[in-house]
Amino acid sequence: MQDRTNIGDLHDHIDTEVTVAGYVDVRRDHGKLIFLDIRDRTGIVQGVALPNHEEAVAIAGEVRSEFAIRAKAKVNVRPEKMVNKDQPNGDIELELLELQVLARAEELPFEKDAEVNLDTLLDNRPFTLRSERMRAIFKVQHEILQAYRTFLISNGFVEFEAPKIVGGDAEGGGNIFRLEYLKDKWAYLATSPQLYKQIMVGVYERVFSIGNVFRAELHSTSRHLNEYTSLDAEFGFIEDHTDVMEVQVELMRNMVSHLKETCSTEFATLNASLPLVPVDEFPHMKLREALQLIADETGEDCVNEPDLAPEHERWLCEYANKKYASDFIFITHYPVAKRPFYTYEDEGDKGYTKSYDLLFRGVEITTGGQRIHDHDMLLKRLEERGLDPDNFTFYLMAFKYGMPPHGGWGMGLERLTEKMLDLDNVKEATLFPREINRIDTKLNN
């Protein structure tokens, strides 16, 4: 491994010679002296090629933005007049002694940090991901994942990998990608790890899974993707859905404080603010109460709707923000018919389920709740919906051998990231979004 000093650590090397490597962020050519802003994963610093180092000046003159370079340089403290207070390393600079081009860069399609339209942003994804803004978004996403794992593991959850190739549609809702499986057979891409999660509850009691799921929906909205990352968890020996909600509250609370500790720079870069988290429980109400509230407050005739419209979700989040100082709100008790077959019906409120949606800053980020754990009840529910139990033999087998009362949730990573950072479109929070007309590049018709 070659000797290389991180740009973020240069203050520890003042008045010494170091080797740094990174990308040329900007070049400012003054003729006889040339400035290069050099960026690596730890920071950015100004380098200057002075006339007394002829070769360095010659190479600096040829270098362009995004060239990968290595430089031998002396770390100098800048004279007071030349200090730039707006930059992290603005009080020092590198006197470039030797410069080496590791890789040239073609002419950029546009400036790295330029504001571009979403379509242009995605058309040039390998390049636009290098921008300060995108690096900040996906650093935050990384820390969200980190917080998710850390919290669940510390609460006794075991991580597992759910299969992505499945034999049928877990939720029975259609919209599933079909693929050719070896010869003469068909398989599908998983729309959810749900059934495997429940099987794994029988094994470890508490499990979680982070993985991509696939939805063959012909939507074109700012909150949908055809492939997204689902943050799933499932655990046994619960009383009812409120136990699941309690764990999720603690998860979100932990996640927000983790982001506060690790991502303050990124939030500042993106001009985003951390969510409002209430001190004890999150506000919650039944779907019918929510619709009644909206009807009472806005005059809209919506009390008999089976679900919330996106506009209602935005309204309720606004309400929770003002009334409870919370960016989160739970909506519970969706009708049995609106939920998948495995959802637990509330014995005390027939026709409605012990399930919930968690709304966050205007969108649904989670669906969760208690599941049916009784084998015969599950069988009955499958048949009621016209689903063939023969397609669920593995799943049903788990329930034949003693399955505790259990529940869990599925949370959309990209939606969570988007709303955490107040972005306008979920695709901005997706590295390589799959959508109706795009798999990396645009699809041809």
Add this chain to the structure above:
RNA sequence: GCGGAUGUAGCUUAGCUGGUUAAAGCGCCGCCCUGUCACGGCGGAGAUCGAGGGUUCAAAUCCCUUCGUCCGCGCCA
């Protein structure tokens, strides 16, 4: 899939009640520049105005078709 908006240099946009060589900022190329930090100065290249058809003496501008995009909706995380 439906509804609305939109498509002009590499990027972001102006022009669009029709009228000579389609404009700007950034980027790019050339020359100049020893202290800039989105460096600056001078000069230059770069656009059959998404595509196809129509109306007209004349279309970036009006009409039709089509493709793409963005926003909203259904569905959902």
